Amino acid sequence: MRPRIKGYSFLLEETDPALVFTPEDFTDEHRQFIRTTREFVEQEIEPIREELEKLDRDLLKNTLKKAGEAGLFMIEVPEQYGGLGLDLISQMVVIENLGGSGGFAVAYGVQIGIGSEPILFFGNDEQKQRYLPRLASGEIIGAYGLTEPxxxxxxxxxxxxxALSEDGKHxxxxxxxxxxxxxxxxDLYTVFGKVNGEHFTAFLIERGAPGFSIGAEEDxxxxxSSSTTTLTFQDVKVPVENVLGEIGKGHKIALNILNLGRIKLGVGVGGGIKQALGRAVRYGIQRKQFNTRLVDFPLIRQKIAGMVARAYASESMGYRTSGDIDEAIRAAGAHGEPTLDRQLATLEELSGECAINKVFDSECLDWVVDEAVQIHGGYGFIAEYKxxxxxxxxxxxxxxxGTNEINRLFISGNLFKRAMTGRLPLIGAVQKIQAAVLSPLEPYDGAGKPLADVAEAIFNAKRLYLFVGGVIAQRFMPDMDRxxxxxEALAWMADMVIHIYALESAYLRAVKRIEAGDPPAESHADAVRYQMLDSTAVIEQSARTLLEGYFADDSLKTNLAVLRKFAKWPHVNRVELGRKLAKAAVEAEGYPFEVVS
Ligand SMILES: Cc1cc2nc3c(=O)[nH]c(=O)nc-3n(C[C@H](O)[C@H](O)[C@H](O)COP(=O)(O)OP(=O)(O)OC[C@H]3O[C@@H](n4cnc5c(N)ncnc54)[C@H](O)[C@@H]3O)c2cc1C
Known part of the structure; x- marks a missing residue:
C-alpha cells in the first residue's frame, strides 16, 4: 500500500509517477460527469449567458436549481444525506468544466463549497439531516459570510x-x-461572530430571520452573473441549535473550509485557462492578417505555447493534489477511521499544496486571459467577444x-512551522545539502529514466530551495519569530516551492504517459519542457533575489557561488519547442491534452 502522503514531502523525495493521479486516469464515471457538465453548460448556460450577466436573481436561482436537478450538487454529499458520496475527483471534473462559466461558476462553487461544506464537516446529525438533502438537491441555496468591512x-x-439571550435559547x-x-x-447562511466579543463561532441563519437584511448587489x-451583497444583523435571534460546531471553535471551520476552497478554486480556474486558450486558438485560425492566419505567426505561436504549458501544469497539479486527497481518505477508510474527520485531517496535511494550486492557477489564468485578449487584437476589447x-x-x-499574498505567506509559514516542530524532516535535509556543497556535488543519476533532463532540473531546483531556505532560516536563528x-523572504521562497510543485506535477504526468506508450507522449514532453523554461527561471530568480536581499559582501559571494552550482538547467530551444507545442494546439483547435473530447 502507498505510504501516507505528507504535506510538502515532494520537496524532500522523488515521487513515483505511477502513484500520481492524472486526467488520463479518469474512470468512466468521471468521464460521464464531464459530459453531463458540458451538456449542462451548452444547454442551460450558453443560451442565456447575456441575461445571466445582467444579474437577474430569479434567473440565477432557477439556473442553479437546474444544476441541482442535473445532480451536480450532490456529488460529495454522503448518501445518507441525499447525496452520492463520491470522491473528490468526481466533484473536481464538474468544477473544472463549469470553470469557464464566469459568475455562474462562482455561484455553483459556493453552493457545493463554502455554502454546504461547513455543515457537511462540522454540522451535527440533526443539522445535516435538516439542510444537506435540500442543499444537495438545489432546493435551497447556501452562502458563507466571513468577511466584514x-x-x-x-x-x-x-x-x-x-450574545446568549437571557432564557438561553438564542x-x-x-x-x-x-x-x-x-x-x-x-436561503441558508453560515456566518461567523464572536460570542461575548471573544469566542469566534459559526452560526446558521435562514433567510427571513427577523433583523437579518440583505443589501443591494455590488456592481x-x-x-x-454572480450575486455579491452585504449582510446585516440587527438583534437577529439565532436558535442555539443553529450554532455550528463548538462555541469558540469557529476558526477551525473557517480555516479548514478554506483549504478545500483553494484546491477547488484552482481546478475551476484551470477550466477557465483551457477555455481562454481554446477561444484564442480558434480565433487565430480564422483571422488572417498579411494573408496569413494569426496562428501561423511565430510570436502568436509562442503565446499559444505558453498557454498550453500553463494549462498542462495547472491541470496536472490540480488532479495530483485531488488524487492525493482522495487516496489518503480511502486509505484511512480502510483502517476504519471516520471518513469526514479523516478528510479534514488530510486537508490540513495537504493545506500547503491546496494553497500552491490556488496561487499558481490564478496567476496562470490572468496571464492566459491577457494573452487571449491580445491574440484577438481590438476585438478582444469589445464585449461581443467572449x-x-x-x-x-x-x-x-x-x-x-485568501489573497495570493496571504497564501504565499501561508505556504512558507506553514512549511517552516512543520520543519521547526519536526513534523517535516526539513532540517536534516538542509544540513545534508549544506554539507554537500563543501565538496563536488553529487551528480544526478537519471540513467534510463524518461525525461531525465527535466528530472535533473527538478532535482537541482529542490537542492537549491533547501540550500537557500536553510541559509535564510539560519540568518534569523534563534529568533524564528522574526x-x-x-x-519578502516568505513570499519568494513560496514562489520557489510553487514552481517546484507545478513543474514536478507536469513532469510526473508526462512520464506516466511515456511509460504507458501513449501516442501523444511527445507532446506531453514538449509541454513539460516549455513549463520547465518558465519555472526554472522563476526558481533561479527568486533564489538570487533572496540571497541578494539577505546577504552582503563575502557571504553573498559565497552563497551566489553555491547558487550557480545548483542552478544548472538543460538547454532547450524555446523557438522550436514553442512552435511545435503551439502546432499541437492549432491541430486540436484548443487544448491538445483533453481526455474527453
Ligand atoms: C466578488 C467577491 C466575492 C467574495 N465572496 C466572499 C464570500 O462568499 N464570503 C466571504 O466571507 N468573503 C467573500 N469575499 C471577500 C474576500 O475573501 C476578501 O475580499 C479577501 O479575503 C480580501 O480581503 P479584503 O478585501 O478586506 O482586503 P484586505 O485584507 O484589506 O487586503 C488588501 C491588500 O492588502 C494585502 N494584505 C492584507 N494583509 C496583509 C498582510 N498581512 N501582509 C501582506 N499583505 C497583506 C492583501 O493581500 C491585499 O492585496 C469576496 C470578495 C469579492 C470581491
Whole structure:
C-alpha cells in the first residue's frame, strides 16, 4: 500500500509517477460527469449567458436549481444525506468544466463549497439531516459570510457579536458582512461572530430571520452573473441549535473550509485557462492578417505555447493534489477511521499544496486571459467577444479564498512551522545539502529514466530551495519569530516551492504517459519542457533575489557561488519547442491534452 502522503514531502523525495493521479486516469464515471457538465453548460448556460450577466436573481436561482436537478450538487454529499458520496475527483471534473462559466461558476462553487461544506464537516446529525438533502438537491441555496468591512485578510478579527439571550435559547447577533457570494439568492447562511466579543463561532441563519437584511448587489468588475451583497444583523435571534460546531471553535471551520476552497478554486480556474486558450486558438485560425492566419505567426505561436504549458501544469497539479486527497481518505477508510474527520485531517496535511494550486492557477489564468485578449487584437476589447468577459472574470481569483499574498505567506509559514516542530524532516535535509556543497556535488543519476533532463532540473531546483531556505532560516536563528515578519523572504521562497510543485506535477504526468506508450507522449514532453523554461527561471530568480536581499559582501559571494552550482538547467530551444507545442494546439483547435473530447 502507498505510504501516507505528507504535506510538502515532494520537496524532500522523488515521487513515483505511477502513484500520481492524472486526467488520463479518469474512470468512466468521471468521464460521464464531464459530459453531463458540458451538456449542462451548452444547454442551460450558453443560451442565456447575456441575461445571466445582467444579474437577474430569479434567473440565477432557477439556473442553479437546474444544476441541482442535473445532480451536480450532490456529488460529495454522503448518501445518507441525499447525496452520492463520491470522491473528490468526481466533484473536481464538474468544477473544472463549469470553470469557464464566469459568475455562474462562482455561484455553483459556493453552493457545493463554502455554502454546504461547513455543515457537511462540522454540522451535527440533526443539522445535516435538516439542510444537506435540500442543499444537495438545489432546493435551497447556501452562502458563507466571513468577511466584514473591517476584517478581510484578518478574518478572525471579525466584529460581529453574538450574545446568549437571557432564557438561553438564542444567540443575538449584531454586525455586518461584506462581499458575500450568493448573498442575494441564498436561503441558508453560515456566518461567523464572536460570542461575548471573544469566542469566534459559526452560526446558521435562514433567510427571513427577523433583523437579518440583505443589501443591494455590488456592481463588480467581473463575474457579473454572480450575486455579491452585504449582510446585516440587527438583534437577529439565532436558535442555539443553529450554532455550528463548538462555541469558540469557529476558526477551525473557517480555516479548514478554506483549504478545500483553494484546491477547488484552482481546478475551476484551470477550466477557465483551457477555455481562454481554446477561444484564442480558434480565433487565430480564422483571422488572417498579411494573408496569413494569426496562428501561423511565430510570436502568436509562442503565446499559444505558453498557454498550453500553463494549462498542462495547472491541470496536472490540480488532479495530483485531488488524487492525493482522495487516496489518503480511502486509505484511512480502510483502517476504519471516520471518513469526514479523516478528510479534514488530510486537508490540513495537504493545506500547503491546496494553497500552491490556488496561487499558481490564478496567476496562470490572468496571464492566459491577457494573452487571449491580445491574440484577438481590438476585438478582444469589445464585449461581443467572449474573451473580454473572461479577462474581467479572471481577476477575482487572486483576491478571494485568501489573497495570493496571504497564501504565499501561508505556504512558507506553514512549511517552516512543520520543519521547526519536526513534523517535516526539513532540517536534516538542509544540513545534508549544506554539507554537500563543501565538496563536488553529487551528480544526478537519471540513467534510463524518461525525461531525465527535466528530472535533473527538478532535482537541482529542490537542492537549491533547501540550500537557500536553510541559509535564510539560519540568518534569523534563534529568533524564528522574526522570519514571520520577513514577508519578502516568505513570499519568494513560496514562489520557489510553487514552481517546484507545478513543474514536478507536469513532469510526473508526462512520464506516466511515456511509460504507458501513449501516442501523444511527445507532446506531453514538449509541454513539460516549455513549463520547465518558465519555472526554472522563476526558481533561479527568486533564489538570487533572496540571497541578494539577505546577504552582503563575502557571504553573498559565497552563497551566489553555491547558487550557480545548483542552478544548472538543460538547454532547450524555446523557438522550436514553442512552435511545435503551439502546432499541437492549432491541430486540436484548443487544448491538445483533453481526455474527453
Ligand atoms: C466578488 C467577491 C466575492 C467574495 N465572496 C466572499 C464570500 O462568499 N464570503 C466571504 O466571507 N468573503 C467573500 N469575499 C471577500 C474576500 O475573501 C476578501 O475580499 C479577501 O479575503 C480580501 O480581503 P479584503 O478585501 O478586506 O482586503 P484586505 O485584507 O484589506 O487586503 C488588501 C491588500 O492588502 C494585502 N494584505 C492584507 N494583509 C496583509 C498582510 N498581512 N501582509 C501582506 N499583505 C497583506 C492583501 O493581500 C491585499 O492585496 C469576496 C470578495 C469579492 C470581491
Amino acid at each position: 473591517g476584517s478581510g485578510s484578518d478574518a478572525l478579527a471579525a466584529r460581529t457579536s453574538a 444567540y443575538i447577533l449584531n454586525g455586518s458582512k461584506v462581499f458575500i457570494s450568493n448573498g442575494g439568492i441564498a 463588480k468588475m467581473g463575474i457579473k 474573451v473580454e468577459a473572461g479577462y474581467r472574470d479572471a481577476r477575482i481569483s487572486r483576491i478571494y479564498e 522570519i514571520s515578519k520577513e514577508q
